[in-house]
Amino acid sequence: xxxxxxxxxxxxxxxxxxHILHGVEFDxxxxxxxxxxxxxxxxxxTTLRSIMGLWRASAGEILFEGRNxxxxxxxxxxxxxxxxxxxxxxxxxDLTVKENLVLAARNGPLDGARLDWLFGLFPAMKRFWTLPxxxxxxxxxxxxxxxxxxxxxxxxxxxxxxxxxLAPSIIANMITxxxxxxQGDTTILLVEQNFNFARQLGDSVAVxxxxxxxxxxxxxxxxxxxxxxxxxxxxSLDAHQ
Amino acid sequence: xxxxxxAATADALPQVRTDRLPLLILPVVMxxxxxxxxxxxxxxxxxxxxxxxxMMIFLMASGLTLVFGLMxxxxxxxxxxxxxxxxxxxxxxxxxxxxxxxxSFALNMAVLLPGILAAMLVSGALGYGFERIVIAPVYGQHxxxxxxxxxxLIVAEQAIHVVWGPDQIPLPRPTSLRGAFIIGDxxxxxxxxxxxxxxxxxxxxxxxxxxxxxxxxxxxxxxxNREMVESLGYRIxxxxxxxxxxxxxxxxxxxxxWALYQETVTASMGMQVMxxxxxxxxxxxxxxxxxxxIGALLVGLTANYVGFLAPKLAxxxxxxxxxxxxxxxxxxxxxxxxx
Amino acid sequence: MLHAILSGDVPRSKVxxxxxxxxxxxxxxxxxxFPTVNALNVAGKICIFILLAAxxxxxxxxxxxxSFAHTMFFGIGAYGVAIVMGRVAPDWGGVLLGGGIAIALxxxxxxxxxxxxxxxxxIFFAMITLAVASAFAILASQLSTLTGGEDGLNYRVPEMxxxxxxxxxxxxxxxxxxxxxxxxxxxxxxxxxLFLLLLRVVNSPFGRVLQAIRENEFRAEAIGYxxxxxxxxxxxxxxxxxxxxxxxxxxxxxxTNPDTTLSFTIMMDxxxxxxxxxxxxxxxxxxxxxxxxxxxxxxxxxMGAASAATSGVPLLPSLLHPDRWLxxxxxxxxxxxxxxxxxxxxxxxxxxxxxxxx
Ligand SMILES: Nc1ncnc2c1ncn2[C@@H]1O[C@H](COP(=O)(O)OP(=O)(O)OP(=O)(O)O)[C@@H](O)[C@H]1O
Ligand SMILES: [Mg+2]
Numbered sequence: 034x035x036x037x038x039x040x041x042x043x044x045x046x047x048x049x050x051x052h053i054l055h056g057v058e059f060d061x062x063x064x065x066x067x068x069x070x071x072x073x074x075x076x077x078x079t080t081l082r083s084i085m086g087l088w089r090a091s092a093g094e095i096l097f098e099g100r101n102x103x104x105x106x107x108x109x110x111x112x113x114x115x116x117x118x119x120x121x122x123x124x125x126x127d128l129t130v131k132e133n134l135v136l137a138a139r140n141g142p143l144d145g146a147r148l149d150w151l152f153g154l155f156p157a158m159k160r161f162w163t164l165p166x167x168x169x170x171x172x173x174x175x176x177x178x179x180x181x182x183x184x185x186x187x188x189x190x191x192x193x194x195x196x197x198x199l200a201p202s203i204i205a206n207m208i209t210x211x212x213x214x215x216q217g218d219t220t221i222l223l224v225e226q227n228f229n230f231a232r233q234l235g236d237s238v239a240v241x242x243x244x245x246x247x248x249x250x251x252x253x254x255x256x257x258x259x260x261x262x263x264x265x266x267x268x269s270l271d272a273h274q
Numbered sequence: 275x276x277x278x279x280x281a282a283t284a285d286a287l288p289q290v291r292t293d294r295l296p297l298l299i300l301p302v303v304m305x306x307x308x309x310x311x312x313x314x315x316x317x318x319x320x321x322x323x324x325x326x327x328x329m330m331i332f333l334m335a336s337g338l339t340l341v342f343g344l345m346x347x348x349x350x351x352x353x354x355x356x357x358x359x360x361x362x363x364x365x366x367x368x369x370x371x372x373x374x375x376x377x378s379f380a381l382n383m384a385v386l387l388p389g390i391l392a393a394m395l396v397s398g399a400l401g402y403g404f405e406r407i408v409i410a411p412v413y414g415q416h417x418x419x420x421x422x423x424x425x426x427l428i429v430a431e432q433a434i435h436v437v438w439g440p441d442q443i444p445l446p447r448p449t450s451l452r453g454a455f456i457i458g459d460x461x462x463x464x465x466x467x468x469x470x471x472x473x474x475x476x477x478x479x480x481x482x483x484x485x486x487x488x489x490x491x492x493x494x495x496x497x498x499n500r501e502m503v504e505s506l507g508y509r510i511x512x513x514x515x516x517x518x519x520x521x522x523x524x525x526x527x528x529x530x531x532w533a534l535y536q537e538t539v540t541a542s543m544g545m546q547v548m549x550x551x552x553x554x555x556x557x558x559x560x561x562x563x564x565x566x567x568i569g570a571l572l573v574g575l576t577a578n579y580v581g582f583l584a585p586k587l588a589x590x591x592x593x594x595x596x597x598x599x600x601x602x603x604x605x606x607x608x609x610x611x612x613x
Numbered sequence: 614m615l616h617a618i619l620s621g622d623v624p625r626s627k628v629x630x631x632x633x634x635x636x637x638x639x640x641x642x643x644x645x646x647f648p649t650v651n652a653l654n655v656a657g658k659i660c661i662f663i664l665l666a667a668x669x670x671x672x673x674x675x676x677x678x679x680s681f682a683h684t685m686f687f688g689i690g691a692y693g694v695a696i697v698m699g700r701v702a703p704d705w706g707g708v709l710l711g712g713g714i715a716i717a718l719x720x721x722x723x724x725x726x727x728x729x730x731x732x733x734x735x736i737f738f739a740m741i742t743l744a745v746a747s748a749f750a751i752l753a754s755q756l757s758t759l760t761g762g763e764d765g766l767n768y769r770v771p772e773m774x775x776x777x778x779x780x781x782x783x784x785x786x787x788x789x790x791x792x793x794x795x796x797x798x799x800x801x802x803x804x805x806x807l808f809l810l811l812l813r814v815v816n817s818p819f820g821r822v823l824q825a826i827r828e829n830e831f832r833a834e835a836i837g838y839x840x841x842x843x844x845x846x847x848x849x850x851x852x853x854x855x856x857x858x859x860x861x862x863x864x865x866x867x868x869t870n871p872d873t874t875l876s877f878t879i880m881m882d883x884x885x886x887x888x889x890x891x892x893x894x895x896x897x898x899x900x901x902x903x904x905x906x907x908x909x910x911x912x913x914x915x916m917g918a919a920s921a922a923t924s925g926v927p928l929l930p931s932l933l934h935p936d937r938w939l940x941x942x943x944x945x946x947x948x949x950x951x952x953x954x955x956x957x958x959x960x961x962x963x964x965x966x967x968x969x970x971x
Contacts (some may be wrong), residue, residue: 085505111507123502125495132491139507181506348736411951418950420679420739420887426883432940436931476762545877549747552740560736586755593748596741597729604733 036099038063038189038220039084043093044103046083052244053079056093059239059246061189066211066221068231068252068268069242077224078120081191081240084222085117086110097189112139114188118195120224124180126167129160130177133166144185151180154210155203171198179207183214184264190214190221196230208233228266232256241263296568301570314458320578326466328574329473333528334559335551336480337521343497343561343610345514347409351423352525352551353544354430358400359526360533360543361438364445367394374448382448393530394523401509401522403513405515425483427545434541442540444484445533469531472571476524484563493517497561497610544591550577553596559606568607599601619808620816624896629958631944633896636903640801644794645786656734657797657865659906660804661858666886666898667811668854673884674747674893676737676847681880683741684725685749686852688874691858692753692760695869701769708771712860723852727845735830735844750875764872774799774864800861804843808853812895822895823847831912862903864872881939882909885946893958900957905942912938 037060038260046054054076061067064178069077082088084095086107095103102110111117134143152159155176161169166177179195184211196204199273204227211221211234231238235252255261278543304321311317338352366389367374373381408426412418446467447465454461484490496503496510503510554573558565573592580591598605616623624630626939638648643656669683694714697707726745728735752826753760760766772778779794788794814820826833826840863869873879882905890901913935920933931937 068474087501087505106500106509107504108507108509112507117505119502122504123499125498125502127498128491135488135490136495136503136508137506263396347741350739408947416736417673417677417679418954421884421950422947424881424884424945425950428943429940429947432943436928436937436940439931440936546747549744550645553744556737556740560734586752590748590752593745596744600729600733 034133035063037061039222040096041080041084041093042096044080044095045092046079047091048079048088048089054090055244056084057244057246059249061220061222063220064215064218065236066215066223066234067239068235069222069224070228070231070238070249071225071239075241076244077241078193079244081117081119081193081222081224084110084191085104085115087223116182116187116190118158118178118182118190118192120193120197122174124166124169124174124177124181125170126165128166129163130161130166130169133177134158134184139186140185147184147211151184154206155180172200172203175199176203176207179210183210183219186217190219190223192221193224194226195223195236196225196227204230214245228262268270277355293608294564299569299607300568300575301430303575303579307575308459309585311579312374316582318460319462320582321575322462322470324575324578325571326463326469326473326574327577328571329469329477329572330528330531331550331554332473332567333476333545333571334525334547335532335570336476336519336563337524337564339555339558340493340517340563341499341521342555344493344517345413346416347413348419348546349404349409349423350420351404351408351426351430353523353548354404355401355454355493355525355537355544356395356429356529356532356547357434357483357544358430359529360445360539361434361541362396362526363389363393363530364443364533365438367445368443371446374446377449382450384512386448386451390527390530393526395526397526397529398523399570401519401525402515404522405518409518413419425490427552427609431545432596437447438541442538443587444537445539446537447534451534465535469535472505472527472531476527477563480563489513516599550592553592555606557596557606558598559608559610561610562606562608565606565608620809620813622816622895623813624962626958626961628965629900629961633899636899644797645788647660648788650793653793653797654865654915655906655910656848657800658862658909659903660752660797660800660963661861662883662902662906663899664804664807664861665855665858666883666890667723667808667895668851668858669883670887670892670898671725671811671815671823671847672893673850673852674891674897675820675827676823676844678731678844678848679739680742680848680851681739681877682723682746683851683855683883684875684877684880685746686723686855686872687862687879688749689722690715690856691863691869692766692859693856694863695766695922696759698770698863701767703769704771710859712857715860716856719852719856720849723849724845728841729847731841731844740924746875746880747877750867750871750877753875754871761870763871765868765873765901767868770796770864770867784830796865800865801867803857803861807857808895808899811813811854815895819843819846844868870960878939885942887948888946888957889956890953891958891960894956894958894962897956904957908942909938912941 039061041057041059044054044057045052057076057080059067069080071077079088083090086102086105087101090103093103094101097115099112104115125136127212128136138158157169157173157176158180160166161173166174169177175195179192182190182192195207199207208230211223215221223231232252238248238250238252238255239246240248247263255265306318307320308314312318334352334356338349340347359598370385373385374390378383404426408422409419451465453470454463455467456462472529484494492503492508492513496513500510529544532543536543550573554569555566557569558567572595576591576595578589581588603609624633638709640656640660644653647653647656665683667685669680672678672680690712693711694708695711697711697714701707701710724832726738726741730741746765758960769775773792780790780795815823822833822838822843826838826843830840859874862874865875885923886905887898888901888906890899891897904911916933916938917935920930920935923929923933932940949956956961
């Protein structure tokens with residue numbers, strides 16, 4: 034097996050004086066889709082933001098293609114070929130859908146064939162092409178946020194809860210999109226609460242709790258082991274109450 | 275490729291309402307002033323004077339509002355660029371006073387344009403140094419920013435005294451920009467016309483850059499969400515330095531134009547104008563260039579109308595204007611969307 | 614006993630304690646130790662500016678908001694007294710009337726500004742106070758029938774405070790207790806009392822909420838504090854104290870004009886005093902105001918001499934010209950915000966703490 038495209042080694046992150054991540058450690062194998070699961074507040078978003086350089090890691094290594102990127106600035110990290118879909122979507126509300134995508138296509142003009150593919154997956158993008166992104170509905174904004182990350186080929190996508198607020202048919206499209214991206218040699222690290230969604234897509238899994246990784250393995254193993262699911266994800270249910 | 279959802283059918287696109295209400299204030303204010311002044315030629319003269327003043331304030335304010343929008347940096351030292359621009363412009367123009375006073379448009383311009391250029395260059399360069407040395411260490415700390423930039427303003431004002439001496443410098447306008455065109459009963463001052471033209475030109479150029487270029491897209495996106503622009507791979511710090519320098523250069527331009535308008539240059543003029551500049555960017559909605567433009571014209575018009583009707587209330591009227599607008603829209607005319 | 618008077622907020626550094634004691638006794642005995650008119654004026658000014666700086670620190674240091682309108686309130690107090698003294702009657706009733714009106718006006722203005730600008734964004738506050746204060750200064754110089762315009766007002770003060778007044782026939786400890794000395798002790802006593810009151814406020818639960826808001830506005834709001842109300846209240850209190858400081862100035866000087874009260878230069882002076890002395894500790898205002906005023910007085914002489922001595926060298930004489938002393942203070946100010954954000958007092962305290970740990 035080839036070396037993982039991304040591996041976290043003992044990642045620690047502080048936000049102000051709070052110690053949030055305590056030695057997070059897992060690998061994201063190249064060309065696969067890795068799910069990052071865990072209850073609310075487990076530290077999933079913080080992990081993704083640390084990879085992107087939006088929080089500075091206070092200790093540990095973030096190896097991307099073998100190189101430690103902890104300490105690089107966010108734009109430098111993005112330019113290595115990592116795209117990020119934040120939980121808040123962070124679409125530019127004053128800009129049109131088109132302008133949002135133009136900005137995301139950092140390497141040049143928008144590619145027609147790729148756009149047609151995007152429009153096929155997310156028809157709303159085509160319909161609202163010239164409207165300010167601020168008028169989109171929540172789900173449509175989510176689609177735009179994902180479109181922005183995939184409008185050009187990238188090596189690694191970090192996606193934070195893309196299924197939130199989406200209709201089942203659009204979730205199906207999203208699953209299709211991620212599958213096709215994977216075939217096109219894009220690696221994906223996906224944070225997800227929706228286990229059904231996760232099960233259909235994931236190759237491998239990492240489960241977090243309290244700023245630590247509490248389980249690593251293949252999705253197939255987790256999906257077929259009801260006891261383990263109960264233990265890991267039941268734990269997340271308990272924690273909700 | 276696959277598309278499992280059928281394209282949405284007949285339902286209409288949502289209506290996008292562009293917010294035009296603030297645009298209406300300008301004509302409303304002008305029309306209200308007409309019966310109050312009750313003298314059409316005087317009203318026309320005051321309106322032109324107000325627009326000219328507004329345009330100059332806009333030149334000085336636009337950079338400040340963008341810098342705030344982009345990086346959440348409020349630069350109280352912005353006034354220094356205004357004063358320095360005026361002094362540099364005067365230093366270039368005064369040695370060539372003979373050409374300034376010559377009755378030749380070409381000779382006048384041969385002094386004026388280098389003067390303006392030098393002012394913009396020096397203010398821009400100063401802006402670069404200011405950003406690197408004074409502001410960069412205090413990103414994200416509002417209290418320190420206000421204190422440090424205010425300290426920078428004091429030092430700059432004193433440094434001006436060291437370089438250019440303690441006294442104000444008279445700066446007469448070039449001959450071809452003095453006087454007025456007389457059309458019927460209406461006197462249209464040439465210099466005011468020029469100020470309006472320059473202000474309008476800069477505003478249009480800015481709108482063009484902001485709306486039609488990728489650089490402009492980046493700035494607008496950065497004003498909304500700095501982190502996301504960085505996550506897309508753009509170095510926003512560089513963008514910010516660029517905007518800061520451009521804003522400082524424009525402040526320098528505004529400073530020269532203001533000095534020629536007043537026909538004197540003083541070290542404290544930057545600080546004095548800053549009061550109006552702050553009112554303007556608050557009225558406009560911190561971070562919005564369009565709002566800043568409307569706010570500047572509104573302030574210029576109000577100052578001139580009220581200055582004519584009740585001279586003692588002129589400055590108070592701007593505060594009142596600000597209060598009224600904030601009562602209507604607490605975030606200013608065009609609040610900038612933020613996370 | 615002393616502990617209670619200081620509301621439990623002790624200096625926590627021997628050097629600081631010594632400096633404070635020195636300043637206190639020097640001011641207490643000023644009329645006897647420095648018996649010239651000039652020295653008494655300086656001592657009076659120091660008392661007033663300690664109070665003014667301390668009330669400003671309530672905003673800047675404890676509440677974390679920057680106001681540029683503090684001299685406006687200072688000026689309202691001075692003009693309130695001056696106008697009533699000149700137009701109504703130069704007696705204690707006049708002082709109360711003028712002061713009462715001034716304080717009411719200040720508090721109302723402070724509440725309005727606070728509710729208006731702090732409701733939206735704290736950063737508005739700095740800009741709006743700057744705009745309002747400069748409008749007020751211009752208004753004051755334009756309403757010359759009331760305020761005397763740029764020239765200001767000269768007036769008589771209550772009998773007891775006039776230079777010709779004698780409390781006793783003879784001398785006490787070698788000096789005549791005249792109206793000047795009376796005015797000085799009035800200033801000293803009121804400043805001291807209000808300073809101790811401010812000390813009490815910042816060490817009360819109210820003061821601690823202010824500091825919590827300063828540290829993390831978001832969190833304080835989440836816990837349920839109405840941050841706008843607390844900050845506005847602090848603004849009103851600071852304004853009221855600044856107004857009293859202005860009243861004292863008007864009584865001591867017996868004239869009031871824009872330069873002594875409303876000018877932006879004074880605003881910057883207060884800012885420098887608080888920052889250099891140490892934000893967020895009222896003792897910083899004591900050290901800051903004292904050092905600043907003494908420096909202002911003597912540094913100008915030193916710079917004048919230095920400027921004359923370097924007259925052959927290019928640029929140096931104008932850099933060292935006495936009128937340029939604000940240049941050097943400006944640089945000192947920037948440096949202290951960068952390198953000593955806790956000011957002199959903060960430095961002294963951390964030094965003392967290190968000593969204790971060693
Ligand atoms: N800006 C912040 N300041 C302080 N604490 C924070 C901040 N952001 C996150 N945290 C804390 O860090 C912890 C992890 O948060 P994070 O957002 O990474 O969780 P998450 O796993 O993404 O949760 P969710 O499923 O709800 O999105 C939480 O306890 C949260 O309170
Ligand atoms: Mg999250």
